[in-house]
Amino acid sequence: MRRPPTRPLAVLAAAGMLVLAGCGTATSEPRDAASSDDAGGTIRAHEVMRLTQPHAETGMTLLEGPTFGTDGRLVVVDVTAPEGEPKVMSVDVGKKTVRPLHTDGRGAYTSAQFSPHDGRLYLTDYLHGEIVSLDAGGGDAKTFFSGEVDGAPMNPDDIAFDQDGNLYVSDSRGLSEGVAHGRVVRVSRDGAQADVLADGLAATNGVSFDADYHGLWFSELTENRISYLQLDEQGEVTSRHTAIRVDGGIAQTDSIAVDADGNLYVGLHGRPAMAVYSPHGERLATIEPPAEAEGLKSATNVAITPGGTKAYMTVSGPAGGYLYTFDALAEGTRQSNGG
Template identity: 30%
Template structure:
């Protein structure tokens, strides 16, 4: 008995080939759908793409919020009550603004970056290579992470939570423009074992997540630029790590913040200004600090219609009214 009729084997092979082609088309389509931001074509603008007036109006003026006496203020952010918290690696302090005064709260070895967890704890990177988790309610703290694959971490700098409660953090110490060995790690929620996220970076400083959650922005301080790297939970896409912005003057980008429309705000250290870029990397302009401020722009945060800045040469906190709202942070959820 014949298993196939005349021509049957050919038909089976033909059907198999068609099935394979359909699978390939499906996979390619899925990848392209997940890559709209890369493949999307937009009209070329006839004039300038942006103006800084989209971010700050002509009537907006800088206001000095508070001033400290010593230290090197960084890590400005807000708790749910709207209180300002900061850290100082030079004086080894956790700080809080009370009225117009900056008050000492607690001592840590060398805290640099700070972000609130939604459970109320404040997570702080430290130059000693650890992340502290401090509870403002009890005053107790613990080490959230201190090693990678059993080895101590080098000095840490900045950190940011993603929507799942995972934590990206930077490890710049020992790296530079001529020795680009800095790393960025990811600490999954409820874990003490970080994963390597990016490496071979010339002093990774600030870190932030795009408004859609698909990119991680990293300040490559040693090369005066910001990198954009696909986030671990980003959908499939042909987008690869790339240089998002390159800056003129100063030394390099420090802290980063993102607004709800996807614009990135870069604290440009030793330039005394904030650079603003849209989600496609085009520059809207710069917001320059007032003449009586210093140029050590270190960190920034959004709160109630204002952009807050720490300037570390004079240890001052400034704010300016902006037309955008900051992307909701994990600690305020």
């Protein structure tokens, strides 16, 4: 790195080590009363289980990309897991058990999503600029996409699928250099075509369709803002505007999930919390662990149970990588199931 890392996705390969900077419908505990510093009040999340501890080889652990499979299990990736440790895990949230799903000696996977087209699990390899797919059991690894897009390599971060199975990818290119070279890229479902939908972005991070697939939300980490791309029926951009400015203080915008009512759940890097906004930009709530929870630094992403309101967010820090649960404001859909 040329400067101190700003978030958990600035990745450097050195001496074989990775250093990274920066289901049911049952409800959770009742919400706490509104706190004085968060518009809309605070929803207290509660610990489900610890999934990982900091790795000796990388000095940290970082959970991301929670997404429910058709078997009801939650798939989670550990961005910093070294070779031999599980890089993709399958979690039974009811039994509170976890089993390894995939590992390899190369990938730094920052998101996970199941395709509506072929049912395979797609992972973004931020370090190597690739998108990898696995079968539902974690095997049959294939490189789905790699190489340059419009003459420049990608640092793919998160994925959103449209209803036809095309991928919309947040490309965080330029983060390590501190320049606004980030992009939103659409990759056809066969991996043969890649097009830039938006560029000149400041560390593009979260990406998610709205509730009706009429547009795409995306966040920019180093500007703490969320923008909206309106799309036509062919997936072409018809307009773009800044929609929400996140008052995060020392925290920065991470991944985005959208529930059935169109509300946005925005992960915060630098604070173990998520901010919730209405599609009109109103701050509805802040979701965070109890005050006594220590050693947690970031809440990267969330998956809301499809058809239910039970939500699971990935939270990480020096204490390890955890799953926390809370009651979402509306039911889960594909847009609120990882990314």
